[in-house]
Amino acid sequence: MDRSPAPRIAHTHELTAVERDRIRELLDTAFDGNFSDEDWEHSLGGVHALLCDADDRPIAHGSVVQRRVLHADRSYRAGYVEAVAVRADHRREGLGHRVMAALEHVVDTAYDFGALSASDAGAALYAARGWQVWPGRLAALGPAGPVPLPEEEGTTYVRPAAGRPLPEPGHPLQFDWREGDLL
Template identity: 80%
Template sequence: MTERPVVRAAHTFELTAPEREAVRALLDTAFDGDFGDEDWDHALGGVHALVRDTDGLLIAHGSVVQRRVVHADRSYRAGYVEAVAVRADRRREGLGHRVMAALERVIDRAYDFGALSASDAGAALYTARGWQVWPGPLGALGPAGPVPLPEERGSTYLRPAAGRPLPAPGQPLAFDWRDGDLL
């Protein structure tokens, strides 16, 4: 029987420099060079789920960071999922599900709800885990005021934290501002 790789959860401050370098290398490769410095910055400052094979090679990663989201005159703490990736030669082994299970545990215990922006390739993983496409309007709170993000409709997913309802879709979700991709 093959030993299952272990999932380790660690905050960014707990990762050693070589571990951070290994995560960045995995992400650069998994996203075919389309993972920039701003994307990397978005993945830092929260909890990482790291999966290594029996030889210690990093084979999967994801992180969850806090984002402030304003909806219907209330500010929420959202656990925003970033940088989910599995080595190409280890895909379809359930590693993405294991990474997401670890991140969802963090969301359930620390946030009002989970949020993420999914690529077409990643959407099936999130849908299979019960994440739901946000049907309402989206935006960001920019330095000069609200910025609508109609192009993000259909790719932004939410998941309720344990025992908490999702915001109602009648009013927009307005995410905090950041450099690079806003969602």
């Protein structure tokens, strides 16, 4: 039986400035300097799952934020997973699974479904946890209307929230607009 502590769950407003700085440092390092200010902004304003070492330094992190998604004639509340990372010296210890389990609980209790955009390195984790590649089209609702996102197809994963079905892939998922990467 795993007796290691569960991830700390905290809304962005509950994190201190030092904690936020340390999380950003973890993400910058874990993504080899390829974690932009927009990526950071996308990870804020929601619920964070955080595991720290004995010195209170983050070793694993992920967050889930609300995104509005238009599908057919309905607007959904999607729990969008962002900024999942594990410090290099703690990879392959199951920490990514523990962070994802905590975030999936948030999705199950607060959202219509979960969604995320997976890197090549992260795709295996999400697939192993039952996340599925969205088989339909994707778009963002831009200021001038829908913007197709064919380059995101095949890397965007979805997961039904507990007891709720996923939208049917016959219509595109149209995500709310944001700066930087749209998904």
